[in-house]
Amino acid sequence: MVRLAVRLALTLALLSASCRASEYEYLSWKSDMFNGGRGYGKQPQCVDIPDDLRLCHTVGYTQMLLPNLLEHETMAEVKQQASSWVPLVHKSCHPGTQVFLCSLFAPVCLERPIYPCRWLCEAVRDGCSPIMESFGFPWPEMLTCDKFPQDDVCIAMTQPNATESPNPTGYSPICPPCDNQMNMEAMLEKMCASEFAIKTKIKAVTRENMDRKLILHKRRRILKSGLLSKKDMKSLVLYLKNGADCPCQQLDNLGNQYLIMGRKVDKQFLLTGIHKWDKSNPEFKKAMKKLNNFRCPAFADVFK
Structure with a gap:
């Protein structure tokens, strides 16, 4: 089991425009369940989708089966593990993200x-995995696409079209950590999804393969240290994963002070969020004021 704390909530908090999926289709019904399905330990029940199941409350139908298709047997477990995926839906990396996740x-x-x-x-997967990988999260094994039916009964939004553009929604290249949304709730979620946060300036930005490398000024104020050691702090260099060519307006003016958030993946420190330090902005000011007393959600491990 790959144990990943729910920072996707990623860290991926990083995520702005909501994508509401309200249309879906059932294709080629057959009486037998897909062979890859689980054998339930208890009889599935039909229950209402609660308001606080944020991932699926707006999916377009009002009732769900419990246990679900990811072997969650209680609503508490469903809510806890589904929470980490909400930011990915908000990123609108593919219009079918919510339908796909909620079908499971x-x-x-x-x-x-x-x-x-x-x-x-x-x-x-093809639309959203680059977003996940920019924060060091691989596409999870539990969502391996080969597990799902190709010709049998299945859920879809529209019929697949082989001639369709690979980017039908017209999204431009993005750098998820550079989302500059000044919203108190989003900033606090992003802080919770990061292992450390500091106030500092950026000394230089260079390109390294397909990443951007951020060299920070030595003068810095630690807001959240996480597992960073003193040695780490002395030579801290962050990488904007797969961000060599994507737009990041925060890196266009290196004279500013920034709130910089990150996490360690393997031997690298990845940038997970960057905001201009702007106490004149009401949302930024509220977020910094609330930071000391804010209790981050205690998410469970979500990937198997």
């Missing part, structure tokens, strides 16, 4: 569970 976390209430179509999984 909150399967629609029918006589038998129906899995998402393999092509939908592949489309969401």
Whole structure:
């Protein structure tokens, strides 16, 4: 089991425009469950999707099967583990992200569970995995697309189209950590998703392969140290993963002070968030004031 704390909530908090999925289709119904399905230990029940199941409350249907298709047997477990995926949906990396995830976390209430179509999984994976990888999170094994049906009963948004552009939504290249949304709630979520946070200036930015390398000024104020050692702090260099060519306006003016957040992945320190230090901004000011007393959610490990 790959144990990952839910920073996707990633850290991926990093995420702005909401993508609401309200249309889906059931393709080629057959009476037998998909062979990759689980054998339930208890009889599935049809239950209401609660308001605080944020990932799936707006998915387009109101009731779900429990246990779900990820072997979560209680609503508390569903809520806890689904929470980490909300920011990814908000990033709008693919229009089918919510439908795909909710078909597993909150399967629609029918006589038998129906899995998402393999092509939908592949489309969401191809659109969203670059966002996840920029924070050091691989596409999880539990969502391996080969597990899902190709020709049997499955859930989709629209029929696949082989001639469709690989980027049908027209999204431009993005640097998720550079999302400059000054919103107190989003900033605090991003802080919780990061292992450390500091106030400092950036001395230089260079390119290293497909990454951008940030060399920080030695003068810095630690807001959250996490597991950073004194040795780490002395030579701290951050990488904007796969961000060599994507836009990041914060790195265009190195004269500013910044709130910089990050986490360690393998032997590298990755940039997970960067905001101009701006006490004149009401949202920034509220976030910094609330930081000392803010209790981050205690998320469970989510990837298997």
